[in-house]
Amino acid sequence: MNSRTGLVGDDADVDEGRFTQSTATETVAEAPPGWSTNGVSRGAVLRDLLNSEPWRVRLLVVYDALVAWFAVKMGYALSPSYGGALQESARHLDAATMAPVFAAAFVLIAFAWGMYESKCLETRGSAIIPVTGAVATTWCLVILVDYTVTYSAIGRWIVAISGFGLCGAAILPRIVLHLYTNDSFKRIIVIGNKHDARLIDVASKERGDRPIKILHILEGASEAGSVGESSGNLKEFCLRHEVDLIVAGDRCDDEMLAQAAACLQTGTQVCGFTHYYEHMFHKVPVERIDVGWIFSANLQRRSPLARMLKRGADLILATAGLIVTLPLWPIIAVLVKATSKGPVLYTQRRVGQGGAIFSLMKFRTMFQGAERQGRAVWASKDDPRVTFVGRILRKTRLDEIPQFLNVLNGEMSFVGPRPERPEFVGRLQEILPHYGLRHIIKPGITGWAQVMYRYGASESDAKEKLCYDLYYVKYGNVILDLKILVRTVGAMVKGAR
Secondary structure, three states: OEEEOOOOOOOOEEEOOEEEOOOOOEEEOOOOOOOEEOOEEHHHHHHHHHHOHHHHHHHHHHHHHHHHHHHHHHHHHHOOOOOOHHHHOOOEOOHHHHHHHHHHHHHHHHHHOOOOOHHHHOOOOOOHHHHHHHHHHHHHHHHHHHHHHHOOEOOHHHHHHHHHHHHHHHHHHHHHHHHHHHHOOEEEEEEOOHHHHHHHHHHHHHHOOOOEEEEEEEOOHHHHOOOOOOOOOHHHHHHHOOOOEEEEOOOOOHHHHHHHHHHHHHOOEEEEHHHHHHHHHOOOOHHHOOHHHHHHOOOHHHOHHHHHHHHHHHHHHHHHHHHHHOOHHHHHHHHHHHHOOOOOEEEEEEEOHHHOEEEEEEEOOEOOOOOHHHOOOOOOOOOOOEOHHHHHHHHHOHHHOOHHHHHHOOOOEEEOOOOOOHHHHHHHHHHOOOHHHHHHOOOEEEOHHHHHOOOOOOHHHHHHHHHHHHHHHHHOOHHHHHHHHHHHHHHHHHOOO
16 A cells, blocks of 8 residues: 555635645555556556547437437337327327437537536536436427427327436436535646646636545656655556556756656656646636647648638528518517507627627617726626516527628628627737737627627626637637537526526
């Protein structure tokens, strides 16, 4: 048995920018013979697989699709009202047709309800509302389509049996993952400085789950040579404590980097701090990047072909959005006019791509004259200037419908950083490094920061949203756009903003 000291994890002290090591001690059992290959234990592989969000999401998607398919088949098989002449009726879809359609719809709606987000694993009951909501929404959508498009009916017993079965089957693995991730941490060592470790620890706690345990913080080569109690080197320390990853900061000296590189032979991963932070938390550490950071962005999405495809998608989505929401325009217009004086549409100057100023359109949600003397003021969560109808429009994001016209005009894209007012941009560029980088691409109706962070109402919120906006600037692609659109629909359904 070996003990490790100087651990940082649950006992980390983060106070006023200070990140200090605790003196907790933990006992680690030696791995049994034949349990490891090249220094990598099977337990470490399983821990890395389940604590890796991309792999966890992939496994849950496959599982949910299978159980949704099976739940519908079970509903048809156990329904007392389905069989015989009813089964042959043209007004009833059979199980072979319904099961795959329902499974595909359920996975998409599950994304919208946030079933694959880390917050679903926070507690044993965190998944109940998202799963129940996704199941109910899927059946409502399928029933609506069946009655209005295919003119077929679905038995109530089929809906009840498959619905309850799917809820239980989808909640169970998330409870298991909650129990596992609470007891199974991804073990890392941070080399460089304590500030890097603090940023990782804070971001991990803010995300809501606890998949990371920082075993050690090393600031110099001399420390790297003393972490191994018996062998006196970093490589042996990583083997003894089954370290999964070494995160190397920008300030590491050559000797420390050499010791870290030697750990690659044992199966321990090594990566730079910025790369790790971006891929782990899906945002950019704005405090730690320089202008050269943007040069590592995906240049393919800025090629003429990529820009043409994105513009084509924007035109299709904006046109479809206008057609679908056209019946809502007169209803919203009447409600806005009936509850407050002023115009139905509100225009406001915003900063677009390359710093160009354009007029953003939206349905008016505030009382007329909300900003005295034309002075720009941040909108707050329970802003008293917002009308009753305006609150509903903001929560459902229906106030953004007129921006489809901005997309058609080429001033905005469907997905991108939200455009900010020039009065705020000038101030934010002074206090936030690299704020202007978000203007490299067109602003959007919705964006990565909008689905990942709460409604921004201050300069501190603007900083956090900038972290997500720059992540989209660097990694934005078709898959991420689809993910943002699905989550936006979920936010609209749940009334979250």
